[in-house]
Amino acid sequence: MHHSIFLRMEYLLVKFDERRGVLVDNVEEGFTNEVIELETGTHTISLIEPKDFTPELREIILRRTTSTKPKVIRFEKV
Amino acid sequence: MKKSEISRQIVLTLIITLFFLSGCAHYTINQPAKQVNQNDAYEFNNFTQPEDGEETFVILTFSGGGTRAAAFSYGVMEKLRTIHLHSKDKTILDDVDVISTVSGGSFTGAYYALFGDRIFEDYKAKFLYRNIEKELAYKLLNPVNWARLASPYYSRIDLASELYDETVFESLTFKALADKVRRPFLIINATNLYNGARFEFTGEQFNYIGSDILSYPVARAVAASSAFPFLLAPVSLVNYPFPPGYEESEADKMALQDYWVNKERYFRTANNLMFSDKTTHPYVHLMDGGLADNIGLRAIQDLYVRGGIRKKINDGKIKYLLVIVVNAKNAPPQKFDQNESPPGLATVGLKTCTISMDNYSFETIESIKQIFEERIKAQQYIESCQEHLDKHCRDSYELPSMSGGQMKLYVVDISFDNVSDKDEREFLKNLPTTFYLEKVEVDRLIEAGGRLLVEHPEFKAFLEEYR
Numbered sequence A: 001m002h003h004s005i006f007l008r009m010e011y012l013l014v015k016f017d018e019r020r021g022v023l024v025d026n027v028e029e030g031f032t033n034e035v036i037e038l039e040t041g042t043h044t045i046s047l048i049e050p051k052d053f054t055p056e057l058r059e060i061i062l063r064r065t066t067s068t069k070p071k072v073i074r075f076e077k078v
Numbered sequence B: 001m002k003k004s005e006i007s008r009q010i011v012l013t014l015i016i017t018l019f020f021l022s023g024c025a026h027y028t029i030n031q032p033a034k035q036v037n038q039n040d041a042y043e044f045n046n047f048t049q050p051e052d053g054e055e056t057f058v059i060l061t062f063s064g065g066g067t068r069a070a071a072f073s074y075g076v077m078e079k080l081r082t083i084h085l086h087s088k089d090k091t092i093l094d095d096v097d098v099i100s101t102v103s104g105g106s107f108t109g110a111y112y113a114l115f116g117d118r119i120f121e122d123y124k125a126k127f128l129y130r131n132i133e134k135e136l137a138y139k140l141l142n143p144v145n146w147a148r149l150a151s152p153y154y155s156r157i158d159l160a161s162e163l164y165d166e167t168v169f170e171s172l173t174f175k176a177l178a179d180k181v182r183r184p185f186l187i188i189n190a191t192n193l194y195n196g197a198r199f200e201f202t203g204e205q206f207n208y209i210g211s212d213i214l215s216y217p218v219a220r221a222v223a224a225s226s227a228f229p230f231l232l233a234p235v236s237l238v239n240y241p242f243p244p245g246y247e248e249s250e251a252d253k254m255a256l257q258d259y260w261v262n263k264e265r266y267f268r269t270a271n272n273l274m275f276s277d278k279t280t281h282p283y284v285h286l287m288d289g290g291l292a293d294n295i296g297l298r299a300i301q302d303l304y305v306r307g308g309i310r311k312k313i314n315d316g317k318i319k320y321l322l323v324i325v326v327n328a329k330n331a332p333p334q335k336f337d338q339n340e341s342p343p344g345l346a347t348v349g350l351k352t353c354t355i356s357m358d359n360y361s362f363e364t365i366e367s368i369k370q371i372f373e374e375r376i377k378a379q380q381y382i383e384s385c386q387e388h389l390d391k392h393c394r395d396s397y398e399l400p401s402m403s404g405g406q407m408k409l410y411v412v413d414i415s416f417d418n419v420s421d422k423d424e425r426e427f428l429k430n431l432p433t434t435f436y437l438e439k440v441e442v443d444r445l446i447e448a449g450g451r452l453l454v455e456h457p458e459f460k461a462f463l464e465e466y467r
Helices: B003-024 B066-080 B104-128 B132-141 B141-149 B156-167 B174-180 B203-208 B220-227 B250-255 B264-275 B295-306 B308-314 B345-392 B422-429 B439-455 B458-466
Strands: A009-015 A021-024 A027-031 A035-039 A041-047 A058-062 A072-076 B058-062 B094-104 B185-192 B199-200 B235-239 B283-288 B321-329 B408-415
Touching: A009 A041, A009 B345, A027 A035, A035 B308, A035 B345, A041 B295, A058 B104, A072 B264, A072 B458, B003 B235, B058 B066, B058 B104, B066 B104, B066 B156, B066 B321, B066 B439, B094 B104, B094 B295, B104 B174, B104 B185, B132 B141, B132 B156, B141 B156, B141 B295, B156 B220, B156 B235, B174 B199, B174 B220, B174 B264, B185 B295, B199 B203, B199 B295, B203 B264, B220 B235, B220 B283, B250 B264, B264 B458, B295 B308, B295 B345, B321 B345, B321 B458, B408 B439, B408 B458, B422 B439, B439 B458
Parallel strands: A009 A072, B058 B094, B058 B321, B094 B185, B321 B408
Antiparallel strands: A009 A035, A021 A027, A021 A041, A041 A058, B185 B199, B185 B283, B235 B283
């Protein structure tokens, strides 16, 4: 099945007090406090262990972002 | 016993033998996966590269086009083998991470992935110079095979697959590739006849059909990839129930929510999850990979956008990303537009198959170029914003850096259209799509592949930047 071919990438900044691996759709990919490039669409975002952060998981829709204006989400340390 | 009676008994025995042979003939059945992680060994993420080879990520894609495509891609590999990057001991070919192949290109890609540098010793004799079409025709003329072909579970593609298995791929299965562990990771592409979706021979894809890829013969994957419509029948696979403990991935669950946001992601996932309905879709029938993507670039696009390459970029592992697309698209002269009466069914049928393949190939190459350009611009925006801030703000503010940093990306698209000499270009473009070419034609294709690689401006830019 052939679909639209001109794909776009989106940009996400996960803020956290320290550098930590980010879980995108349950796969470790990129780090906190860096702009991560991802596919347009719905993703679950969390951090790798230890589980010392809140919320445990965020579900986000990435759309119409740029590298200089990424979607920003924050995890707080507990 | 009378002579006529003996003859009658011989004929009867022959008929009974043929009847049983026909009943027994069955294509090689793929095996069910017994455990949920059984296919992990043949997934991209489990293939490694030495540390010094990781930062230069090299991808080759080989198009369809019979022996023409096999020889052209061989020529590119032969040249890559002579160009050194890191040290005198290591060539760009040693640094290749992924090879994605279709149809004729699958023979060369699979042979290299299985046997490594041995390809430069025996592949010409084993495949490129051979008249595969004639050998297949002889097999078809063998009365034993007539009986086998009478079986509804055995067809011409199974004969072809046996020939490739015995004479080219030494009866090896995907386990032989998985056992190597070291890259290049080979992706052989076919097309699911049911919905026209790309079907790749990888562990990830086989998970969706509950099947074990490790026991599957490489030759059958190559046969599926090159099963050109009408000439060859589809290759069939059984869609098995999932092994105990199987769970849908998080990424697939998310993708199903994206119908309105990202239809490409949604449909790619929906096409794979279609196999979850084992009752409605108990079998998969595969044809030439070129029907979905004749240059093998779609698999790379998927890895770049959402797969293992994306992860490596975001983890900051890749500094140079080089994609070499070897496209053996031909354009033999046609005369049907000189007649007022429209072309016949055969011409229309062939054009219907090939026009969409060629158009789609062009757009896919442009798409990957565009997505690389966007990445480069995204890096530049952050860099220029930071420069602006440094220049105009008293208290310097550091923008968050981009994962993967200032990556360099190159797409080297090699095709006969790149040939500057008109006679040479026409000669190459006129070569037919067959599994037999004259030796001199094969040699000219090999030479052209290597030459077009080193002449390509993007390849020159890559070498200059790297060195």
